[in-house]
Amino acid sequence: MVNAYSTTLGDRGGAARASIERTAEVVDWCSGVFGPYPFEAQGGVAGPIDGIGFALETQTRPVYGPGFWRRGSNPYVVVHENTHQWFGDSVSVADWSQIWLNEGFASYAEWLWSEEQGEGSAQELFDLTYGYYPADADFWQVLPGDPGAGDIFHDAVYDRGAMALHQLRLAVGDDAFFRILPAWTAEHAYGNGSIAQFQALAERISGQDLDELFTTWLFTAGRPEPTAATRTALAPAQPRSWAGIRAAHQLLDR
Structure with missing residues (x-):
């Protein structure tokens, strides 16, 4: 060290x-x-x-x-x-259009760390992030799965990218989700990976067809409807981690 x-x-x-x-x-x-x-x-x-x-x-x-x-x-x-x-x-990443595999995962790790530290659940952070960007914000027009050369470090790649992973977690359940992550890093260690390969792995481990989820959250413009109930409309209180995460994201890789 x-x-x-x-x-x-x-x-x-x-x-x-x-x-x-x-x-x-x-x-x-x-x-x-x-x-x-x-x-x-x-x-x-x-x-x-x-x-x-x-x-x-x-x-x-x-x-x-x-x-x-x-x-x-x-x-x-x-x-x-x-x-x-x-x-x-x-x-x-296999190419820069796949940048979600880097930034979405690193951003969602912050939510998982928040859970581990007792500073706010991933669901609370999803709710706040989802509500942070109005439905008509340009944020929702950038596709995390293929943001374009000028937007590879756009907020959508980070924040909508993390939201996409949370929706995957809700869809497949914690047991499958926390087997998918280490399986991905083991199967592609010291190599390259693509979103299509990650989806295939997630489908293999979960036994589910995840095409609609990946298409909606990574490749479709506009604010998606969450696949599970969200408390955004109830304006949940900000967890302790929110300020630190937002402060970090104002500077990350910009």
């Missing part, structure tokens, strides 16, 4: 350390959800105050821009970038 911190961070240095020093804890948790850690080394780099304005899932050493620490510590960006060690660094 090697972590490095710029000496220029000033009063943000403490928040950077409080976040990045949880890397081993995060990697251990990820290993329990996604399968064995695919590399030998791990760590993180907190860049200088005048450095990059985003985070990057550099293999075994994610790099974090100083903006992530402007409001204090934020482990959610650490979860996001370390999830990429499985989804992006070990299993790489």
Whole structure:
């Protein structure tokens, strides 16, 4: 484990350390959800105050821009970038149109971490995210499964991408869902994968035809109707994780 911190961070240095020093804890948790850690080394780099304005899932050493620490510590960006060690660094996309396989999964990992930490359930985060974007927002016109060259890092790839995975989880149930994730990282380790291959795997493990779900949530413009009841209309209270997740997503990979 090697972590490095710029000496220029000033009063943000403490928040950077409080976040990045949880890397081993995060990697251990990820290993329990996604399968064995695919590399030998791990760590993180907190860049200088005048450095990059985003985070990057550099293999075994994610790099974090100083903006992530402007409001204090934020482990959610650490979860996001370390999830990429499985989804992006070990299993790489077949081409950039498949970017959902990286960003949707790393974003949904934040929701799963929130559940693990008792800071809000994935269902609560789905409800809030679904309601965060009005039905007529341009957000719903970007297709996470094929966003186009100019939108590969669009909010829809991250947030609608996470919503798509939650709908998959609800459709197949937790037992199948949490077998699908490590099966994917094992079958495609150190190689490439496509959305079609992921769908085929999910259908094989769940025994369900998932074509309508994948088409609706990844490849159809407009705000989909959830396949399970949503509490969005009841304006659920924001879970404790919401602020950290939103703060992280304002800077991720932009």
